[in-house]
Structures are given as C-alpha cells and as structure tokens.
Amino acid sequence: MDILFELTDKDIGMEEKEVKEYKTRIAARGIxxxxxxxIAVQAKYNTNEYKLIGGGIEDKEEPEEGFLRxxxxxxxxxxxxxxxLGITVEYITLKNAKQLSHIFVAKVxxxxxxxxxxxxxxSEGAKLIWVEPKEALELIKDSYNNLESSTYSKDxxxxxxxxxxxxxxxxxxxxxxxxxx
Numbered sequence: 001m002d003i004l005f006e007l008t009d010k011d012i013g014m015e016e017k018e019v020k021e022y023k024t025r026i027a028a029r030g031i032x033x034x035x036x037x038x039i040a041v042q043a044k045y046n047t048n049e050y051k052l053i054g055g056g057i058e059d060k061e062e063p064e065e066g067f068l069r070x071x072x073x074x075x076x077x078x079x080x081x082x083x084x085l086g087i088t089v090e091y092i093t094l095k096n097a098k099q100l101s102h103i104f105v106a107k108v109x110x111x112x113x114x115x116x117x118x119x120x121x122x123s124e125g126a127k128l129i130w131v132e133p134k135e136a137l138e139l140i141k142d143s144y145n146n147l148e149s150s151t152y153s154k155d156x157x158x159x160x161x162x163x164x165x166x167x168x169x170x171x172x173x174x175x176x177x178x179x180x181x
C-alpha cells in the first residue's frame with residue numbers, strides 16, 4: 001500500500017529530536033460516509049478536538065478488521081470498506097513513537113446509534129457528529145490552534161493532538177481532492 005504522507009515534529013512547528021529506536025503503533029482509520037453523503041467525525045468538546053474515526057489495531061487483528069471494530073465502537077455503525085487510500089506515517093519523537101495508520105473509505109451499512117466509547121473518550125466529551133467533508137475539514141483546521149490536553153491521560157497532550165489534527169486534515173484534503181465515491 002502506498003504511503004500518502006509522513007509527518008514529523010517539523011510539520012507541527014517543532015525541532016526534530018533524534019530517536020534511536022521508535023516504539024511502533026499500527027492503527028486503522030478513515031472516512032465513513034452515511035447515506036446522505038456526510039462523514040463521521042468524533043468531536044471531543046473537552047479538548048477542542050475533531051478527528052476522524054479510528055484507532056490502534058489489537059493483537060492479531062488485520063487493519064481492515066481494526067477499522068471495522070473502531071467504526072462500530074465510535075459510530076455504532078456496521079460499515080463496508082469501499083477503498084483503501086494508503087498509509088500515513090507519524091514520527092512523534094518526544095514520545096519515541098512511530099505510528100503507521102492504514103487509511104480507508106467506507107460506507108455505512110447499518111446504524112445502531114449505540115456508541116461504545118472508552119472512559120477516556122467520555123472524559124474528553126466525545127460525541128459523534130455527521131458533517132459534509134468540507135465542513136469536517138474546516139472543523140479540524142480550526143481546532144488545531146485551540147487544542148487542550150486531556151485531563152484523563154498525560155500521554156494525550158497538545159503535542160500528540162497536533163499530530164492527530166494535522167494527519168486527519170491531510171487525509172481529508174487527500175480524500176476531497178482525489179476520491180469520488
């Protein structure tokens with residue numbers, strides 16, 4: 001699968017730090033489209049964050065399986081993957097972390113309207129919203145300079161959130177510019 005883009009500290013306005021060995025995390029995320037052409041966004045009101053649906057894959061889980069599971073947990077929707085866009089790579093040096101995210105486009109098959117959010121997501125005020133792709137892009141762009149660290153987890157600070165925000169912005173820009181589903 002093609003690499004869509006890579007992000008480093010430089011991309012969020014910081015100096016890069018040399019890292020001898022990264023701890024690698026594999027994730028799956030992407031664009032989920034409902035029957036009205038709107039996409040799913042997780043709005044975290046307590047941290048001023050807007051992000052695409054997805055997260056880390058679990059042991060022995062394939063990226064596609066992880067995305068299906070994350071979609072069900074974060075949106076309550078059973079989905080069908082219609083396209084694989086590629087992979088994004090984030091070098092998060094202050095955390096000695098490298099994240100590889102498999103990026104998908106999917107459509108909603110069934111919506112149970114029942115979310116299975118984590119305690120962390122609930123503490124951050126996470127809610128599901130459905131918006132037009134360009135509106136999602138604007139929400140993510142506008143939130144970048146207003147992010148607030150999570151009170152739930154010290155590891156989920158503004159530094160980490162800037163990577164997420166920039167990554168999701170670039171994914172949406174790619175989707176808007178290149179995909180007709």
